[in-house]
Amino acid sequence: MxxxxxxxxxxxxERVQAIDHVNLEIFDGEYLTMLxxxxxxxxxxxxxxxxxxxxxxxxxLFDGKNIIDFPPNERDIGMVFQHxxxxxxxxxxxxxxxxxxxxGKSERKIEELGVNSLNLVGMLHRANDYPExxxxxxxxxxxxxxxxxxxxxxxxxxxxxxxxxLKIRVDFQHELRKLVKKLNLxxxxxxxxxxxxxxxxxxxxxMRKGRIYQVDSPxxxxxxxxxxxxxxxxxxxxxxxxxxxHQEMNSSVxxxxxFGPKITIPTGQWPxxxxxxxxxxxxxxYFGYDHSPTKNTLSATILKKHFLGSKTLFQLxxxxxxxxxxxxxxxEIPEEIKDSETxxxxxxxxxxxxxxxYPNNLDYxxxxx
Amino acid sequence: MGxxxxxIERVLSTRFARIFGDTFTIVFFILIIIVPILYIFTxxxxxxxxxxxNLFDHPITGNEQWLDLGAALLRSFEIAGIVTIxxxxxxxxxxxxxxxxxxxxxxxxxxxxxxxxAVPTAALGFSIYLFWGTQFGIxxxxxxxxxxxxxxxxxxxxxxxxxxxxxxxxNLKEVIMRVDRTYEHAAQSLGAPTFxxxxxxxxxxxxxxxxxxxxxxxxRSLGETGATMxxxxxxxxxxxxxxxxxxxxxxxxxxxxxxILVLTALGLLILLKLITRRxxxxxxxxxxxxxRMLSNPILRKMRNSIIALIFLxxxxxxxLWTFVFVGLNGGAxxxxxxxxxxxxxxxxxxxxxxxxxxxxxxxxICIVLGIPxxxxxxxxxxxxxxxxxxxxxxxxxxxxxAALGFSVFVFWGTLGPFGPNGVFSPxxxxxxxxxxxxxxxxxxxxxxxxxxxxxxxxxEAARTLGAPSFxxxxxCTWPLLKRGVLAGSIxxxxRSLGETGATxxxxxxxxTVPVLIVDWVESQSLAAAGFASxxxxxxxxxxxxxxxxxxxxxxxxx
Numbered sequence: 001m002x003x004x005x006x007x008x009x010x011x012x013x014e015r016v017q018a019i020d021h022v023n024l025e026i027f028d029g030e031y032l033t034m035l036x037x038x039x040x041x042x043x044x045x046x047x048x049x050x051x052x053x054x055x056x057x058x059x060x061l062f063d064g065k066n067i068i069d070f071p072p073n074e075r076d077i078g079m080v081f082q083h084x085x086x087x088x089x090x091x092x093x094x095x096x097x098x099x100x101x102x103x104g105k106s107e108r109k110i111e112e113l114g115v116n117s118l119n120l121v122g123m124l125h126r127a128n129d130y131p132e133x134x135x136x137x138x139x140x141x142x143x144x145x146x147x148x149x150x151x152x153x154x155x156x157x158x159x160x161x162x163x164x165x166l167k168i169r170v171d172f173q174h175e176l177r178k179l180v181k182k183l184n185l186x187x188x189x190x191x192x193x194x195x196x197x198x199x200x201x202x203x204x205x206x207m208r209k210g211r212i213y214q215v216d217s218p219x220x221x222x223x224x225x226x227x228x229x230x231x232x233x234x235x236x237x238x239x240x241x242x243x244x245x246h247q248e249m250n251s252s253v254x255x256x257x258x259f260g261p262k263i264t265i266p267t268g269q270w271p272x273x274x275x276x277x278x279x280x281x282x283x284x285x286y287f288g289y290d291h292s293p294t295k296n297t298l299s300a301t302i303l304k305k306h307f308l309g310s311k312t313l314f315q316l317x318x319x320x321x322x323x324x325x326x327x328x329x330x331x332e333i334p335e336e337i338k339d340s341e342t343x344x345x346x347x348x349x350x351x352x353x354x355x356x357x358y359p360n361n362l363d364y365x366x367x368x369x
Numbered sequence: 370m371g372x373x374x375x376x377i378e379r380v381l382s383t384r385f386a387r388i389f390g391d392t393f394t395i396v397f398f399i400l401i402i403i404v405p406i407l408y409i410f411t412x413x414x415x416x417x418x419x420x421x422x423n424l425f426d427h428p429i430t431g432n433e434q435w436l437d438l439g440a441a442l443l444r445s446f447e448i449a450g451i452v453t454i455x456x457x458x459x460x461x462x463x464x465x466x467x468x469x470x471x472x473x474x475x476x477x478x479x480x481x482x483x484x485x486x487a488v489p490t491a492a493l494g495f496s497i498y499l500f501w502g503t504q505f506g507i508x509x510x511x512x513x514x515x516x517x518x519x520x521x522x523x524x525x526x527x528x529x530x531x532x533x534x535x536x537x538x539x540n541l542k543e544v545i546m547r548v549d550r551t552y553e554h555a556a557q558s559l560g561a562p563t564f565x566x567x568x569x570x571x572x573x574x575x576x577x578x579x580x581x582x583x584x585x586x587x588x589r590s591l592g593e594t595g596a597t598m599x600x601x602x603x604x605x606x607x608x609x610x611x612x613x614x615x616x617x618x619x620x621x622x623x624x625x626x627x628x629i630l631v632l633t634a635l636g637l638l639i640l641l642k643l644i645t646r647r648x649x650x651x652x653x654x655x656x657x658x659x660x661r662m663l664s665n666p667i668l669r670k671m672r673n674s675i676i677a678l679i680f681l682x683x684x685x686x687x688x689l690w691t692f693v694f695v696g697l698n699g700g701a702x703x704x705x706x707x708x709x710x711x712x713x714x715x716x717x718x719x720x721x722x723x724x725x726x727x728x729x730x731x732x733x734i735c736i737v738l739g740i741p742x743x744x745x746x747x748x749x750x751x752x753x754x755x756x757x758x759x760x761x762x763x764x765x766x767x768x769x770x771a772a773l774g775f776s777v778f779v780f781w782g783t784l785g786p787f788g789p790n791g792v793f794s795p796x797x798x799x800x801x802x803x804x805x806x807x808x809x810x811x812x813x814x815x816x817x818x819x820x821x822x823x824x825x826x827x828x829e830a831a832r833t834l835g836a837p838s839f840x841x842x843x844x845c846t847w848p849l850l851k852r853g854v855l856a857g858s859i860x861x862x863x864r865s866l867g868e869t870g871a872t873x874x875x876x877x878x879x880x881t882v883p884v885l886i887v888d889w890v891e892s893q894s895l896a897a898a899g900f901a902s903x904x905x906x907x908x909x910x911x912x913x914x915x916x917x918x919x920x921x922x923x924x925x926x927x
Contacts, residue, residue, distance in 0.1 A: 052554050072557040079558035085551050089573045094653065102561040102569075104657030150559055 002062060002154040002186045003028050004049065009058030011044055018044040020210040022058070026188060031180055033189040035197040036207035037233070037368035042190045043158060045207070049188065050156050051075050062154075073102075078147030082159035084139040086131040092118070092142050093127040099150040117145040120179060137168050144176070148183065155180060157189040161196060169193075173200045194234055198222070206230050208368075228356050228365040231279045238280045238324040239366070241358060244270050251350065254278060260320030261298045265355045277362060279354035282313070285326035287334055290347040297347045300324075305339050316346065382837030391749070394741040395758075402806050403761055405780035406631060406768065412779050413628045420621035434622050438610065442629060445607040448522060449590035452529040456537040456586045457579070459530075459683075462676040464541035465567075470673075478680075480917060485688055486535040487913035489867030490528075491883035492691070492902035494596020495890055497528045499694050500687035502600060503895070506694075520602025528596045531684050533586040540585065544578025545571070562664035565655055584641045584767075588634060592769030595869025595883045599890050608771040612873045615775060620784060627772040634767040641767075642760060691902045694895075701896035713889075713897045720880040721904070727797065727881065728865035731804040735812040735861045736854060743816035762814070765807045774871025777803045795877030803875050804865040811864055812857040819853030852919055859916040863909050 004026040011018045019041040026032045034042040047053045049060060051072035059066045067075055078099075086095050096117050100110040118124040121141040131139060140160060147155055160176070161169045177200050180187045191197055197204050198218040205215040206229075214226045225231035228239065240263075242254040247268045254263050254276055263278060270276060290297050303323070304315040312333060314326045326346060337344060359365045380386060413420060424435040467479060485493055500506040502516035502524055511517070518524050548571055556566045572579075594608040601609055607630060614623035662668070695702055706713050742762075746755065765773060781799060783791040793799040823846060831841045869883040876884060882905045889898040 050554075050558055052558070071563070072554070073560045073562050076560075077558055079555065081551060081555055083551065085549075085555035087552060087556075087570060087573075098556070098561070098569075099559040101653070101655045102556075102559065102565050102657070104655065146559065156558070 002026075002152075003064070004154070004186070004188070005059075005061040005064075006045070006049070007059040007061070009045070009048055009055045009060060011041075011048060011053065011055045017210050019048070019055075022210070022212055024205055024212060024215065026186060028186055029184055031177060031187045031189065031200065031202045033191060033197040033201040033204045034207055035191060035194065035204050035233075038192055039209075039369060040207040041210040042192075042207050044210075046156055046158055046188060046190045050077055050079055076150070076152045077154050077156055078150040078152040079156040080140070080143045080147045080158065080160045082162045084131075084136075084143045084163070086134075086139050086142050086146075088131050091128055091130050092123065092134070095131070095142060096127075096146045096149050098146065113149045113151065117149040118142075120148060120183075121145045136164055137172065140164065140172070144179070148179075153185055155185045155187045157187060159190055159192070161193075162191070169196065170199070176200065198234075206233065208233075225279075225354065228277060228279065228359060228362070231354055231356075232366050233368070236282045236325075236327070237354075238282065239362060240278045240280065240318075240322055240324070241362075242276055242278055244272050244274045244276060246272060252355075254355070256318070256320050256322060258320035258322075260318060260322065263296050263298075263353060264293075264350045265353045266350050267355055270355070270357075275358040277356045277358045279356065280324065280348060281352065282325050282327040283311075284352040285324070285346050285348050286328060286332070287337065287344055288347055289345040294350050295347050296350060296353070297345055300344055300346050302337065302340055302342045302344060316344075378840045378843070379837050381839040387838070390741055391745055394738060394745060397738055398742060398758075398761075398809075401802070402765060402809055405777045405806065406764060406773065408780040408785065409624055409628050409631060409772075409776045411786075412784065413624050416621055416624065420625050423619065423621045424625060434619075437605070438622060438626050441605050441607045441610040442626070444522070444604060445591055448525055448529060448606065449587045452526055452533055452590040453583050453587045455526075455530055456533050457583055459676060459679050460534055460537035460582075461541060461579075462672055463680060464538045464545055466673055466676065467538070468542045468545035480914065481685055482535050482538050482680075483913055483917070484535075484910060485532045485684065486539075487863055487867075487909045488688070488906045489595065489869070489883040489886075489909065490532050490593055491595030491599065491867075491869045491886045492905050493532055493688055494528045494599040495886055495898055495902050496689065496691040496694075496906075497531055497596070497687040498524065498600050498890070499895070499899070500690035501527055505698070505895070506687075506690060520600050521604050524600040524602075525597055525604060525606070527683070527687070528600055529590040529593060531688055532593065532596065533589045534684055536585045536589060537582045540578055540582030541575070544575040544582075548574045561655075562661050563669070564663040565660045568660070569655070581641060584637055588637060588767040588769075591630075591633075592767075592771070592870070594769070594771045594871075594873065595867075595887060598869070598887050608769045608870050611769075611771045611775055612870065615778070615874050620779070623775055624779060627775045630769050630772040631776070634769070634772075635764065638760065638763055638767050691899050691906065695899045695903055698896050698899070702900050705894050705897040706900050713894070716880070717882075717885065717897075717901050717904075720882050720885040720901075723797070723879050724866055724881040724883075724905075727800050727804060728862045730801050731808050731865045732858045732861045734801070734805050735808050736858060739809060739812035739816055739857065740850070740854065742813050743820045746813070746817050747820040762810050764810075766810045768807075769870065770803075770807055770868055771870030771874060773807055774803050774874035777806060777871070778875045795875050797879050799875040799877070800872055800879060800881070803871045804868060807868070807871065808861040808864050811860050815857035815860060816850070816853055819850060823849050855919055856916055859912050863912055866905070866909060 006022050006024040009022045010020055022041070022045055024045070034045060036042050044053065048055045051067070051070055055068065058068075060068050062075070087098070090098070093114055097110050097114040100113045105113070114127070115124060118127060121144055123138065123141050123145060126134065126138065131142075134142065140163075143160070161172050164172060173196055189200065201218060203215055203217055204221055206213045206221065208229055214221060214230050221230060222234055225234065231237055232239070240256055242256040242260070242263065245253045245255045245262060250266070250268055252265050252268050252270060254265055255261075256263065265278065298318060300316040300318050302314055303317055306313040307330070310330055311327050312330045314328065316324050316326060318324060424438065425432045427434065463482075467475065467482075501518045502520060504513065504515050506516055508514075508516040518527070552570050552574065553566050556570045557563075561569065592608060594612060597606055597609060598612070605613070607626060611623050611626055614620075614626070706717070746759065749755065778795065778799065779785055781787070781791060781793040781802065782795070783789055785791060793802060827845045828841050831845045832838070836844065867883060869887060872881050872884055880888070882901060886898050886901050886905075889895075889901065
């Protein structure tokens with residue numbers, strides 16, 4: 001039922017434009033994540049949807065109705081907080097039945113909602129415990145049960161796993177998604193963790209500096225980012241500067257700057273002499289010479305080698321002195337690769353090269369803040 | 370730094386010096402502050418037969434004094450109770466407004482609220498008395514030949530509300546600002562309207578502060594003397610009774626009443642320390658309809674305007690009415706102060722100089738002995754003993770100053786353990802001693818949070834660089850502590866400057882300004898009393914204004 005539309009929502013704090021003309025549509029039953037570095041405006045957007053802050057401009061529609069002037073308690077939402085915010089002087093039961101009680105539900109309904117919600121998160125046996133007796137993951141389960149007990153179909157999650165240990169997070173992500181789908185909720189989730197966003201969402205909205213860069217499924221975002229920022233934020237990439245040398249059927253050939261090597265890219269959209277930035281994911285580079293027309297092969301020199309466990313990170317210098325990094329599975333490193341100043345060949349798929357128009361300021365596009 | 374200084378600092382840094390310093394601080398605290406208060410029990414015990422006779426079995430008055438005592442005590446409690454309830458009702462919304470809203474002029478309201486805190490209660494009481502109780506106030510404005518309230522309980526309550534109000538508002542504002550707002554946001558997102566959020570979330574989170582503020586206001590009202598003396602009429606409160614009996618030489622009954630007040634105060638203190646945490650608020654049930662109605666923004670705006678109006682009419686206008694009075698009656702003021710042949714001007718200057726030198730001396734003693742105490746309370750790891758000291762420090766805060774004054778008077782004077790000659794007779798030094806007793810906790814309480822906020826990292830760094838501990842204190846701790854000491858000094862100074870009850874008991878022939886104001890009001894020299902009030906109000910308020918400035922600046926520094 002909930003279908004949320006944000007139209008040109010803006011909010012400024014003193015000198016900072018927290019969000020700037022944000023437009024976003026969240027469909028019924030969708031699990032949407034707002035992802036971005038800290039300070040990108042994702043939490044501000046969520047709080048505007050919740051009514052915890054008043055935007056300076058714009059409209060927020062719930063099922064077509066503008067609710068911008070509604071206080072949070074009249075918006076019919078369920079919200080989960082990063083630091084849980086389980087009321088400290090109430091036990092688990094009173095916390096979870098709070099939404100039913102403040103809505104003046106009947107005793108029977110209160111009982112039913114409390115039991116059902118706590119059951120869903122497996123915390124019914126802790127109903128009489130006080131928050132100080134619970135661990136962080138248990139507290140967040142109570143937080144989720146409490147939000148569900150609002151009976152709202154819209155679940156807002158503000159960095160819900162941000163205060164939990166890394167190992168627990170992955171399990172929690174699966175449980176959370178399962179729960180949302182089982183109850184047929186619409187979820188809006190805020191996080192700065194790319195893996196979490198990929199793992200949990202139907203669609204992700206990538207934000208930066210108060211603006212939405214791209215909204216799409218995790219796969220599409222990863223394989224077809226629309227900007228250098230999105231590409232770099234979702235995967236560690238190298239960016240190389242070059243000029244389109246000539247076009248072929250469905251591809252073009254780019255010559256890297258400084259009379260560097262030629263690289264084939266999987267698009268013919270740019271005319272000759274266009275200055276481009278080529279994105280090359282670290283983990284899609286491998287060692288070895290490959291003649292196949294679907295591959296690019298370059299010669300390089302190893303500068304540094306960092307052992308990271310299952311993977312090893314190499315720093316390499318290309319013939320035009322550009323530096324790139326490659327992350328290779330440790331087991332697949334050829335015997336003859338030595339530590340440094342070793343000449344090697346590296347290869348990567350033509351399909352894996354992402355090409356962008358060269359920006360005015362590459363560092364600016366890459367910066368997180 | 371000279372070689373001698375270095376040597377001295379090295380000596381002061383030794384373990385021996387530290388132990389000596391700690392011992393001296395504790396002994397001073399116990400001997401000067403705690404023992405005189407508790408001595409009243411011994412005194413009542415040894416004098417019990419004469420006290421019994423005086424109170425219950427007097428050949429002429431029978432048990433009339435006992436009845437007087439009981440009535441005064443009961444009245445004091447009634448007044449303090451009513452004052453506290455009204456304070457909470459009108460103070461809580463004001464605290465909320467100041468903590469949560471931003472509006473133009475907030476800064477001014479914020480500093481106006483401190484006004485009654487800064488000004489001697491006698492001056493304040495006089496101003497309020499003029500406003501409500503004489504033809505120079507609201508009665509005159511309405512065309513009456515007299516005030517609209519006569520001296521008595523109602524006027525006492527009005528006066529007490531004014532000077533206890535800042536305690537409630539200040540305390541609650543601090544507490545509300547400390548409440549974690551995300552809990553409120555969570556509650557709102559769960560569907561609770563604003564009033565319900567306040568009652569079920571903010572309330573429980575701030576209840577300890579609410580109870581602490583209420584108890585503080587209660588003890589303030591219970592213990593006040595100066596302002597009450599101006600407006601009591603025939604309604605004698607407990608503190609006035611002590612002052613009266615003391616001046617009549619009825620030491621037995623005065624001691625007995627003092628003992629009861631000390632006991633009550635100790636009881637309240639224990640209540641404050643132990644029970645506040647257990648006070649439960651009914652938060653389980655929600656009255657959905659009524660609370661939704663109360664959450665209405667229009668109602669909220671109405672409430673805010675009413676609170677602002679009450680603040681203006683009940684607190685600020687009466688508190689500042691002296692200025693209007695003196696402005697309108699300049700001629701009378703001039704006559705009484707400068708022309709009359711009883712030399713009121715020189716009496717005023719004399720009392721002003723006494724007040725300043727007493728307050729200055731008291732502040733100096735409190736600084737010298739308060740800093741080591743604060744250091745002990747924060748730095749030493751003494752466990753139980755420290756918790757005990759912590760409670761002891763607050764004792765003088767809750768005991769009515771007239772009772773404190775009487776205890777100290779008995780202890781050091783001719784009735785005390787030092788024999789028929791006593792150590793101090795009423796006069797300058799006994800006043801200083803009494804003032805130190807009730808000012809000391811203020812100094813220590815201001816310093817403790819500042820000392821504990823100091824980063825021990827700097828001191829550790831200085832130690833590794835080779836500085837002995839006293840040098841570390843002088844070069845690293847003191848520069849950071851300076852503002853705190855200044856803030857504590859100003860509070861101590863204004864406390865001492867504004868006190869009446871204890872001073873009346875121990876002053877002998879010395880007069881301080883608040884006592885002078887009470888004297889002049891009693892002798893119906895209202896214009897002269899107005900003149901003295903204005904000068905002392907301006908002086909105290911300037912001090913507090915300066916205090917706010919330095920504390921605000923130190924916040925910026927942080």
